Amino acid sequence: MRVYNTLSRQKETLEPVSPGKVGIYLCGPTVYKPSHIGHMVGPVIFDAVKRYLVYSGYQVTWVVNITDVDDKLIKESNARGMKMSELAEEMTADYKNNLSAMGVDTIDAFPKATENIDEIIQLTQTLIDKGFAYQSGSDVYFEVLKDKEYGKLSRRSVEQMTGEGGDMAERKRSPADFALWKGAKTGEPAWKSPWGEGRPGWHIECSAMSRKLLGESFDIHGGGLDLIFPHHENEVAQSECCHGKPQAKYWMHNGLMQASSEVGKLGGRNTRETAVGDQAAQEAGKIGKSKGASAFSELLKQFDGETIRFFLLSTHYRRPIDFSNERIEEVRTGLETFYRFFKRYERTTGEDFYRVPVTLKRVEGDQLQLSGNLGEALKGHRQRFIEAMDDDFNTGGAIGDLFELLRALNKYCDDEKLDNVSSLKPEAIAALKQGARVLRELAGTLGLFRAAPQASTGDDDGLVGKLMELMIKYRADARKNKNFALGDAIRKDLAELGLILEDRPTGTEWSLKR
RNA sequence: GACGCUGAAGCCAAACGGUCAGGCAACCGCCUGCAGAGCGGUUCAGAUGUGGGUUCGACUCCCACCGGCGUCUCCA
Numbered sequence: 398m399r400v401y402n403t404l405s406r407q408k409e410t411l412e413p414v415s416p417g418k419v420g421i422y423l424c425g426p427t428v429y430k431p432s433h434i435g436h437m438v439g440p441v442i443f444d445a446v447k448r449y450l451v452y453s454g455y456q457v458t459w460v461v462n463i464t465d466v467d468d469k470l471i472k473e474s475n476a477r478g479m480k481m482s483e484l485a486e487e488m489t490a491d492y493k494n495n496l497s498a499m500g501v502d503t504i505d506a507f508p509k510a511t512e513n514i515d516e517i518i519q520l521t522q523t524l525i526d527k528g529f530a531y532q533s534g535s536d537v538y539f540e541v542l543k544d545k546e547y548g549k550l551s552r553r554s555v556e557q558m559t560g561e562g563g564d565m566a567e568r569k570r571s572p573a574d575f576a577l578w579k580g581a582k583t584g585e586p587a588w589k590s591p592w593g594e595g596r597p598g599w600h601i602e603c604s605a606m607s608r609k610l611l612g613e614s615f616d617i618h619g620g621g622l623d624l625i626f627p628h629h630e631n632e633v634a635q636s637e638c639c640h641g642k643p644q645a646k647y648w649m650h651n652g653l654m655q656a657s658s659e660v661g662k663l664g665g666r667n668t669r670e671t672a673v674g675d676q677a678a679q680e681a682g683k684i685g686k687s688k689g690a691s692a693f694s695e696l697l698k699q700f701d702g703e704t705i706r707f708f709l710l711s712t713h714y715r716r717p718i719d720f721s722n723e724r725i726e727e728v729r730t731g732l733e734t735f736y737r738f739f740k741r742y743e744r745t746t747g748e749d750f751y752r753v754p755v756t757l758k759r760v761e762g763d764q765l766q767l768s769g770n771l772g773e774a775l776k777g778h779r780q781r782f783i784e785a786m787d788d789d790f791n792t793g794g795a796i797g798d799l800f801e802l803l804r805a806l807n808k809y810c811d812d813e814k815l816d817n818v819s820s821l822k823p824e825a826i827a828a829l830k831q832g833a834r835v836l837r838e839l840a841g842t843l844g845l846f847r848a849a850p851q852a853s854t855g856d857d858d859g860l861v862g863k864l865m866e867l868m869i870k871y872r873a874d875a876r877k878n879k880n881f882a883l884g885d886a887i888r889k890d891l892a893e894l895g896l897i898l899e900d901r902p903t904g905t906e907w908s909l910k911r
Numbered sequence: 912g913a914c915g916c917u918g919a920a921g922c923c924a925a926a927c928g929g930u931c932a933g934g935c936a937a938c939c940g941c942c943u944g945c946a947g948a949g950c951g952g953u954u955c956a957g958a959u960g961u962g963g964g965u966u967c968g969a970c971u972c973c974c975a976c977c978g979g980c981g982u983c984u985c986c987a
Contacts, residue, residue, distance in 0.1 A: 427986080433987090437987085467985095551914070551982085553914060619987095621987035622915090622981075622987085623982065623986055624986075627983085655980085712923080713924090717981075719923085723922095724922095724923070726935095727935045728923085728934075728935080730934085730936095731933090731934050734934095734948095738949090781932085785926090791925070791926085795925095797925060797933030799933090801932080804949095808951090812950085876944080881944055884945090885944095889946095900943080906948095
């Protein structure tokens with residue numbers, strides 16, 4: 398299995414610090430505003446990473462921190478006239494709700510900065526004792542020049558960092574130094590420390606909490622590309638100066654979500670046309686920079702979590718993703734082909750696709766007996782899927798393979814005419830079931846197709862369903878009498894209400910247009 | 912300026928130096944009373960911005976140039 402390591406800028410073979418176990422630390426949100434789609438990218442990717450590693454036989458511990466003390470939290474909670482802790486609580490709940498809507502439920506711990514102040518103080522003190530940090534007034538700064546390796550992650554030299562040092566420049570020995578501990582001004586949330594009342598700096602909590610939960614050296618550290626500098630650079634400096642050993646073996650950074658200039662993407666307009674006076678193009682850029690990032694909970698009203706997950710995983714994690722509703726809708730169209738197959742599967746086998754047993758371990762899947770034409774095809778698809786995932790978690794390539802697998806299964810149903818005479822073909826049904834099993838095994842590693850998406854039929858208590866049964870019955874009578882005009886009219890009128898009828902050999906099915 | 916990313920069909924997009932996955936869209940065919948779905952095919956590649964180089968062989972590696980973009984102490 399190979400992983401791209403930001404540290405070496407290369408793919409490397411995954412060799413955990415302790416064999417068979419993988420510790421993952423992903424930088425989570427600063428909880429001062431509702432999360433936007435950008436906050437979901439990392440969790441979704443690492444959810445798939447964890448599932449795949451577990452599938453591959455590793456014992457995985459995945460930690461996502463919650464930064465609940467910070468200048469932005471202080472500012473926002475003041476603006477809203479509430480306590481910082483209340484704001485943090487509200488936004489943490491929002492974040493976790495969004496995660497669960499996305500099916501991200503493999504995170505083992507959500508440590509909070511404010512619950513680890515002792516560890517933070519201890520780590521800061523050690524850095525002072527070792528001469529890497531100094532007190533200045535009631536602040537403590539990390540002295541960048543003392544760390545020979547500083548800049549190794551972002552590949553910058555200290556000399557290049559010609560910043561002015563921010564508001565606190567005059568208290569620092571060098572403008573590049575950064576705060577480990579900030580003395581409190583009156584009215585700010587504060588904790589007691591050897592340097593007076595204050596609060597942690599931005600980066601120190603990750604050093605403290607990753608050590609506490611995963612150890613001084615762990616395997617994978619993740620986050621958005623935008624965190625490489627300064628956050629991760631500073632974090633790795635603190636941790637490694639403190640412990641004298643590597644903090645994380647592999648640094649994985651995901652590409653950022655970008656707001657797409659939608660007009661420019663539609664209808665093949667030429668670039669000149671879109672460049673002139675196109676506001677959408679002007680606003681294109683990273684989501685969440687400041688404006689334009691609408692709350693993720695709003696997006697969830699338009700698309701269900703699995704659709705967004707599928708969208709996020711359908712491209713490689715290191716590549717930036719253009720976000721637009723059109724793009725998600727396009728992806729959803731493809732996703733629905735899977736859902737249609739699941740219904741077809743139920744019609745032909747009489748079994749719920751979502752109850753097909755999931756093969757949880759790769760080694761078990763390897764032992765599945767697959768024979769016959771379909772079996773051979775399944776083997777091939779399974780192998781290509783695994784190859785893609787083994788190569789730096791290439792979920793985009795893996796999903797491509799899932800589509801091919803899907804087509805093979807549909808074709809098998811067609812060729813064997815399973816829609817009509819499935820009961821007469823037990824061997825073919827058995828083969829199809831194996832196919833479903835492989836599909837579930839593979840998709841499961843991406844966290845896909847674990848449960849049927851919530852049908853948003855509204856609050857009609859099943860009344861629509863009963864009505865539709867009546868409509869279908871009357872329409873069937875009309876068609877039986879060759880009154881196709883009436884039959885077609887019913888179908889057409891229902892379609893205008895967003896109700897789709899599909900005639901099949903086994904009868905007519907209805908569904909809501911999405 | 913520094914550190915990076917990127918340029919492939921109408922659009923999105925995967926790819927250890929050797930056969931350019933896959934999806935969306937459109938059209939055609941099979942199937943169907945018709946439609947939808949599914950399947951097959953086409954649009955769909957003078958090989959991937961331009962020009963060089965390395966190589967038996969380059970989307971892939973190197974150089975230059977032309978576009979697009981990100982980060983540089985608020986960021987996932």
